[in-house]
Amino acid sequence: MKTPFVTKEQLDAITAQYPTPFHIYDEAGIRENARRLREAFSWNPGYREYFAVKATPTPAILKILKEEGCGCDCSSLTELLMSEKCGITGENIMFSSNDTPAEEFQLADKLGAIINLDDLTLVDYLEQSIGHIPQKICCRYNPGGVFTLSETREGFQVMDNPGDAKYGMTRAQIAEAFTRLHAMGAKEFGIHAFLASNTLSNAYYPALARILFQLAVDLQNETGVHITFINLSGGIGIPYQPDQPANDIAAIGDGVRQAYEEILVPAGMGDVALYTELGRFMLGPYGHLVTRAIHEKHIYKEYIGVDACACNLMRPAMYGSYHHITVMGKEDQPCNHKYDVVGGLCENNDKFAVDRMLPKIDMGDLLVIHDTGAHGFSMGYNYNGKLRSAELLLRQDGSVELIRRAETVEDYFRTLVW
Incomplete structure (x- = not known):
């Protein structure tokens, strides 16, 4: 059961002050989770979390995470600028873009960010773009093939396909990149990799580590470079469905520690x-999309139309992702009605739920769509001329703050040339 x-x-x-739909975030939950993460890796003196800005690119959120000791993982010029405006600069930024324009490397270098190169060809391109090679540099590794993890506490198999991903360098390429970067002046090196997404297994991070x-x-033995950091990236997931077990970040941190002591320390x-670059784990459960039932339709199926959409x-x-739905005020009522919960876009996939068993929904009911704190608002768009919603922050003292106003028609028309 999700509450x-x-x-x-x-x-x-x-809703008397801010009309639906809107995204709302839980400050207390965000802070508590950030502290659990930091504690789980406190055994490593240099540990740092670089929050994946793409998950929730909202200044108020970034500032909260900054207060909790987090930096920013940026992947574009705009994300770099947002981080700078939030007072997050220097090595508190990890710049991990791909297919990168020169101007983005230039800004990352100006801000003093750690640059993470996605491809061997970017070694020369980076030098041409900024006129030098930074003393501290990172390269992204892609082992290829299929990554599988069968032995999980839940009995599930974690599987992803790095060989089909556009990111990262081969084993031979990362060795060549390190050798060339070292000859061009780099002094400190880091390794980055991302092998699986939204894993619900305490074993994933230790296996990646x-x-x-x-x-x-x-x-380090082959190239003679000084490797000073390893970035485990993201991939720690959240339980979108109510019967799924949540990851235990303390157990994950301890599993990584064991691998560290067995492999790195003896060497x-x-x-x-x-370093880590978590987005979904950091924010996902601490955001809701709040929407209101405005229509019902009875044809071959039962439909509830809400004022939010895809x-x-x-x-x-x-x-086709599952997001749990709570009908507010009816939490204890039986889920004995089968609905498709839909938005108003001219696309048949504009559905928040399909054949979902819920309490009887009446017009005007408020629905909370869970786990939208990451990759929710940030993936919004304006198809059909729909306007992006407001974002609100539920403060620790119970007050509510508007942290991004809803778009207006004037905003939508502002970039048009008539």
Whole structure:
């Protein structure tokens, strides 16, 4: 059972001031989660979390995470500028873009960010773009093939296909990149990799760590470079469905520690710092999309039409993803009605739920769509001329703050040339 972090009474008061739909975030939950993560990796003195800005590119959120000791993982010029405006600069930024224009490398260098190169060809391109090679540099590794992890506590198999991903360098390429970068003036090196998405297994990060730790030992021996950090990237997932088990970040941190002590420490690399780039894990559960039932339709199926649409939350339409729905005020009523919960786009995939068993929904009911704190608002768009919603922050003291106003028709027309 998933329980919203706001009550119906709170939402009644909030919607009297801010019309639906809107995204709302839980400050207390965000801070508590960031502290659990930091504690799980506190055994590593150089540990730093670089929040994946693409997940929730909202200044108020970035500032909260900055206060909790997090940096920013940026992948575009705009994300770099947003981080700078939030006071996050220097090595508190990891710039991990791909297919990167020169101007983005130039801004990353100006801000003092750690640049993570996605491809061997970017070695020369980076030097041409900024006129030098930074002393501290990172390269992204792609092992190819299929990554599988069968032994999980839930009995599920984690599987992804790095060989089909556009990101990262081959084993031979990353060795060549390190050798060339070292000859061009780089002094400190890092390794980055992302092998699976939204994993619900405490074993994923330790398994990834073992791959990267052994790679680090081998590369340092082969190339003679000084590897000072390893970036485990993201991939720690959240339980979107109510019966799925949540990851235990303390157990994950301990599993990584064991791998560190078994592989890096004996190789004389016990000073290597660890970085993470979590987005979904950091924010996903701490955001709701709040919407209101405005229509019902009875044809071959039962439909509930709400005032949000896929423009507010793309994941169900794009991936068929499950997002739990709570009908506010009816949490204890039986789920004995089968509905498709839909938006108003001219696309048949504009559905938040298909054949979902829910309590009877009446017009005007407020619905909370769970786990939209990451890759929710950020993936919004303007198809059919739909306007992007407001974002609100539920403060720790119970007050509510507008942190991004809703778009207006004037905003939509502003870039047009008539």
